[in-house]
Amino acid sequence: MLPTIEWKKDRVVMIDQRKLPEEEVYVEFTDYNQVAEAVEKMIIRGAPAIGVAAGYGVALGLLRIEKEENLDEEFDRIYRRLERTRPTARNLFWSLERMKKTLEENKRLSLAQLKQRMIQEAMDIEREDIETNKKIGFWGKDLVKDGQSVLTHCNAGSLGTAGYGTALGVVRAAFQEGKKIQVYADETRPFLQGARLTCWELDRENIPVTLITDNTAGFLMQKGMISVVMTGADRIAKNGDIANKIGTYTIAVLAKENNLPFYVAAPSNTIDFNVAEGKDIPIEERDPQEVREIRGRCLTLPRVRVKNPAFDITPAKYISAIITEKGIVRPPYEKNLKG
Amino acid sequence: MLPTIEWKKDRVVMIDQRKLPEEEVYVEFTDYNQVAEAVEKMIIRGAPAIGVAAGYGVALGLLRIEKEENLDEEFDRIYRRLERTRPTARNLFWSLERMKKTLEENKRLSLAQLKQRMIQEAMDIEREDIETNKKIGFWGKDLVKDGQSVLTHCNAGSLGTAGYGTALGVVRAAFQEGKKIQVYADETRPFLQGARLTCWELDRENIPVTLITDNTAGFLMQKGMISVVMTGADRIAKNGDIANKIGTYTIAVLAKENNLPFYVAAPSNTIDFNVAEGKDIPIEERDPQEVREIRGRCLTLPRVRVKNPAFDITPAKYISAIITEKGIVRPPYEKNLKG
Numbered sequence: 001m002l003p004t005i006e007w008k009k010d011r012v013v014m015i016d017q018r019k020l021p022e023e024e025v026y027v028e029f030t031d032y033n034q035v036a037e038a039v040e041k042m043i044i045r046g047a048p049a050i051g052v053a054a055g056y057g058v059a060l061g062l063l064r065i066e067k068e069e070n071l072d073e074e075f076d077r078i079y080r081r082l083e084r085t086r087p088t089a090r091n092l093f094w095s096l097e098r099m100k101k102t103l104e105e106n107k108r109l110s111l112a113q114l115k116q117r118m119i120q121e122a123m124d125i126e127r128e129d130i131e132t133n134k135k136i137g138f139w140g141k142d143l144v145k146d147g148q149s150v151l152t153h154c155n156a157g158s159l160g161t162a163g164y165g166t167a168l169g170v171v172r173a174a175f176q177e178g179k180k181i182q183v184y185a186d187e188t189r190p191f192l193q194g195a196r197l198t199c200w201e202l203d204r205e206n207i208p209v210t211l212i213t214d215n216t217a218g219f220l221m222q223k224g225m226i227s228v229v230m231t232g233a234d235r236i237a238k239n240g241d242i243a244n245k246i247g248t249y250t251i252a253v254l255a256k257e258n259n260l261p262f263y264v265a266a267p268s269n270t271i272d273f274n275v276a277e278g279k280d281i282p283i284e285e286r287d288p289q290e291v292r293e294i295r296g297r298c299l300t301l302p303r304v305r306v307k308n309p310a311f312d313i314t315p316a317k318y319i320s321a322i323i324t325e326k327g328i329v330r331p332p333y334e335k336n337l338k339g
Numbered sequence: 340m341l342p343t344i345e346w347k348k349d350r351v352v353m354i355d356q357r358k359l360p361e362e363e364v365y366v367e368f369t370d371y372n373q374v375a376e377a378v379e380k381m382i383i384r385g386a387p388a389i390g391v392a393a394g395y396g397v398a399l400g401l402l403r404i405e406k407e408e409n410l411d412e413e414f415d416r417i418y419r420r421l422e423r424t425r426p427t428a429r430n431l432f433w434s435l436e437r438m439k440k441t442l443e444e445n446k447r448l449s450l451a452q453l454k455q456r457m458i459q460e461a462m463d464i465e466r467e468d469i470e471t472n473k474k475i476g477f478w479g480k481d482l483v484k485d486g487q488s489v490l491t492h493c494n495a496g497s498l499g500t501a502g503y504g505t506a507l508g509v510v511r512a513a514f515q516e517g518k519k520i521q522v523y524a525d526e527t528r529p530f531l532q533g534a535r536l537t538c539w540e541l542d543r544e545n546i547p548v549t550l551i552t553d554n555t556a557g558f559l560m561q562k563g564m565i566s567v568v569m570t571g572a573d574r575i576a577k578n579g580d581i582a583n584k585i586g587t588y589t590i591a592v593l594a595k596e597n598n599l600p601f602y603v604a605a606p607s608n609t610i611d612f613n614v615a616e617g618k619d620i621p622i623e624e625r626d627p628q629e630v631r632e633i634r635g636r637c638l639t640l641p642r643v644r645v646k647n648p649a650f651d652i653t654p655a656k657y658i659s660a661i662i663t664e665k666g667i668v669r670p671p672y673e674k675n676l677k678g
Contacts, residue, residue, distance in 0.1 A: 021640055184646070187630070187638070189528060189552040195631075195639040203640055210644040213528040213630055214553045215586025219651040222588065247554025249561065250589060253596050291526070291552055292534075294633045299526070300534040301360055301542055305549040307523075312558040 004049050004159050005056065007123055010063060012056045014044050017159055021200040032061035032078050039085040039092075042191065046160020047234040047270060048129050051091030055122035057082045058099040062118050068111045075103060087282040088243050088311045090235040094269040095125055129162035132267045135325035136166055137173030140230075140265055143321070143328070144174040148227035149182040151217055154245035155197035156232025156265065166265040167230040168198065170323065175207050183209045184226060186217055188245060190290040190308065217251050221258040229255045233266040233322075240316030240333025241278025242266075246309055252318035261320040268324040271337055278313035286310045343388050343498050344395065346462055349402060351395045353383050356498055360539035371400035371417050378424040378431075381530065385499020386573040387468050387606060390430030394461035396421045397438040401457050407450045414442060426621040427582050427650045429574040433608040434464055468501035471606045474664035475505055476512030479569075479604055482660070482667070483513040487566035488521040490556055493584035494536035495571025495604065505604040506569040507537065509662065514546050522548045523565060525556055527584060529629040529647065556590050560597040568594045572605040572661075579655030579672025580617025581605075585648055591657035600659040607663040610676055617652035625649045 005014040008028075012035055016025045027043060029035050035057035038044055044053050061078035065071060079096055086092060102121040106114055144150055150171055154160075157168035164172065175181050183202055188194035195211055202209040212220065220226050229251055233242040242248075242264055255262040275281055288306035292298055322329045322337070329336045344353040347367075351374055355364045366382060368374050374396035377383050383392050400417035404410060418435055425431060441460040445453055483489055489510055493499075496507035503511065514520050522541055527533035534550055541548040551559065559565050568590055572581040581587075581603055594601040614620055627645035631637055661668045661676070668675045 022637070187528065189526065189554055192638055195643075199639050199643045203643065208644070210646055211630060211639055212646050213585065215528055215584075215589060215651075216646060216648060218589040218592065219585060219648055220646070222652065245554075246552070246558060250554060250557040250593060253557065253593055254589060257592050257596075291550060294638065295636050297634050297636060298361070299531055299633065300538050300550055304534075304538045304542065305547075307549055307551050307555060307559070309555060309558055312554075313561065 004162060005044060005052050005126065007056055007059070007119060007126070012053070012060055014038065014053070015159070016043050017045060017197060018043055020196050029060065031064075032057045033081065035060060036081050036085050045193070046155060047089035047091040047232065048161035048166065048267060049159070050086060050089050051095035051269070052126045052129055052162045054082050054092050054095040055099055055125040058096065059119045059122040062115050065111065071111070086284055088234045088284050090270050090272045091267070098125065126162045129267065130164050132325040133161055133164040133166055133169040136265050136267065136323050137164065137169040139327050140170035140263070140323040141173035141177060143261070143263055143323070144170060144179065144181060144228060146179040149184060149225060151184045151186070151220070151226045151229045151251065152198060153186045153194065153231045153248050153251055154188045155193040155201070157198055157201045159197045159201060160232060166232045166267070168201070170230060170265050171207065172205070181207065183207060184217070184220060185209055185211050186214045186247065186251070187211060188247060189214055192294070193245070214247050218254045221254055221260060226260060229260055229262045231264055233264050233270050234311055235275070235281050236264070236266060236271040236322065236337070237275040237277050237281060238273050238334065238337065239277045240319060240322065240331065240337060242314050242319065243278065243281040243283065243311045244314060246312050249312040249314045252314045256318050262318055263321050263323060264319055265323040268326060278315060281313060283312070284310040343501055344383060344391050344465065346395055346398070346458060346465070351392070351399055353377065353392070354498070355382050356384060356536060357382055359535050368399065370403070371396045372420065374399060375420050375424050384532070385494060386428035386430040386571065386609060387500035387505065388498070389425060389428050390434035390608070391461075391465045391468055391501045393421050393431050393434040394438055394464040397435065398458045398461040401454050404450065410450070425623055427573045427623050429609050429611045430606070437464065465501045468606065469503050471664040472500055472503040472505055472508040475604050475606065475662050476503065476508040478666050479509035479602070479662040480512035480516060482600070482602055482662070483509065483518065483520060483567060485518040488523060488564060490523045490525070490559070490565045490568045490590065491537060492525045492533065492570045492587055492590055493527045494532040494540070496537055496540045498536045498540055499571060505571045505606065507540070509569060509604050510546065511544070520546065522546060523556070523559060524548055524550050525553045525586065525590070526550060527586060528553055531633070532584070553586050557593045560593055560599060565599060568599055568601045570603055572603050572609050573650055574614065574620050575603070575605060575610040575661065575676070576614040576616050576620060577612050577673065577676065578616045579658060579661065579670065579676060581653050581658065582617065582620040582622065582650045583653060585651050588651040588653045591653045595657050601657055602660050602662060603658055604662040607665060617654060620652060622651070623649040
């Protein structure tokens with residue numbers, strides 16, 4: 001299985017997702033600021049993967065501390081730097097909070113022991129994420145029947161997590177049972193996670209995948225070529241509204257209009273019980289150049305005005321079920337979603 | 340005003356729309372086969388513009404005929420070559436039929452006179468298209484109020500017609516009345532007509548335009564940032580279903596879900612009274628490379644499977660009104676659409 005991110009000899013190693021599928025380049029970081037920048041620049045992306053990166057970022061930052069008396073101040077600096085990388089994914093904050101709690105619970109350890117304990121915690125986050133995704137796959141796989149086709153958006157796969165994937169984890173689990181499955185991958189402008197990452201990782205495992213522009217999903221639904229829609233989530237509100245990659249709302253509306261099930265697969269740490277509904281989730285607005293250019297090539301007027309929100313909100317009413325590691329949650333989400 | 344296509348000294352001159360907005364290159368053709376290829380390669384695109392190109396293609400082909408006895412056979416060859424360039428746009432066939440009728444009605448002329456008559460007819464098609472678009476603008480402009488924002492898809496502008504545009508003709512007419520209007524342009528993958536052409540032509544006239552990815556239209560509607568949706572059409576069935584650029588169906592569904600009006604602006608020669616409903620309109624499937632690449636740069640696995648329909652069908656039930664040069668047509672279209 002593809003390692004999205006790893007801890008290796010006091011370094012964080014990750015595959016540079018901006019370069020896929022053209023080049024498989026691994027980058028190594030020794031400084032938590034580099035990890036923060038890697039998250040900002042989307043060298044690593046996907047809510048669960050960002051969570052894992054944040055854990056390792058904290059571990060890396062602590063490793064550099066030389067005097068115990070600087071611990072709290074340094075930890076606070078590290079925490080705040082990582083916290084402000086990307087605002088939407090719940091898993092980032094969940095992971096930072098978990099690292100903080102671990103630190104507080106282990107203050108009796110020596111600085112050297114504490115550093116090892118924190119590295120261990122970050123490695124646990126990584127390992128548990130893969131286990132979680134396999135459970136999501138286990139619960140979700142019966143939602144995809146033999147011979148069906150699955151439309152997915154962005155990359156909720158191995159690359160968006162520590163491994164195995166959420167939405168693509170469900171696809172993997174169904175495929176591994178021998179079901180004949182066909183995946184349609186939205187290319188997912190502007191960052192092209194579908195074209196670059198989803199196609200690449202499914203092709204590596206010989207899971208049949210067809211690439212389409214984001215404009216084409218509705219056409220395929222109209223023609224009866226899609227059986228189910230399955231995406232990940234970056235944050236889930238208490239009422240079941242989700243934030244996910246821009247364009248998710250569109251395919252959810254199209255699914256409803258065409259009477260197709262729309263499923264969300266995400267670990268329970270994506271749920272934010274402090275957020276009552278979707279409109280309270282902060283939506284990141286990214287650099288206009290992501291829209292004006294593709295891989296450095298300008299596609300439009302160099303200074304045209306651009307609106308580039310990275311996520312949108314899909315209201316709970318469009319979501320047929322949310323699949324977590326604990327099982328399949330159906331509406332009413334307000335009642336049925338649990339931590 | 341920008342000349343999309345012109346007849347100049349026994350040649351057809353057109354702006355190469357594949358190169359915009361980076362380069363303003365004009366290409367000249369002396370052979371109808373070149374015109375046919377220009378349509379196929381989308382050097383010129385947009386249903387009304389394709390219609391004008393077909394008229395000039397016929398005129399160009401006839402110009403080369405040296406012996407009167409070859410006329411019928413040659414005309415037939417020219418007609419069939421142009422007819423098979425692109426299957427969806429009604430205007431192509433309408434224009435070819437008109438040229439054929441003109442030929443048949445003028446058989447008494449000498450070959451030299453007939454050639455001039457046919458050139459004249461093609462020029463009439465061009466001139467009438469601009470007049471038609473201005474009438475569409477006149478009828479449609481009251482549908483866009485002061486301070487409103489218009490979402491558009493693809494390019495139904497000057498470049499997609501002989502000039503002035505259909506959907507963008509309505510925008511122009513409203514803007515020229517002094518209304519403060521804001522246009523949101525879907526980039527329109529795969530060919531990026533929105534990013535490349537719509538932004539360019541609106542910016543030239545200082546009509547405020549904001550570029551978005553196709554994934555972003557739904558987000559803006561949810562946020563209340565879109566007032567009306569306005570597109571062109573490539574073919575209109577008798578019942579009011581329309582074929583238009585892939586992705587149009589998606590924004591029509593989103594408009595309905597967000598209680599926004601969805602308008603179609605098109606000349607009456609786009610209506611095909613021989614087609615009862617949308618599902619009978621042939622949908623062109625184009626080269627997978629258009630999706631795999633942007634401007635020659637591969638975005639995905641080089642051999643990934645692709646589905647690339649160039650158009651989709653928007654059922655009449657999503658369309659608030661169709662604006663033609665004759666006025667605003669409201670449902671029921673079966674009853675209210677006239678030739």
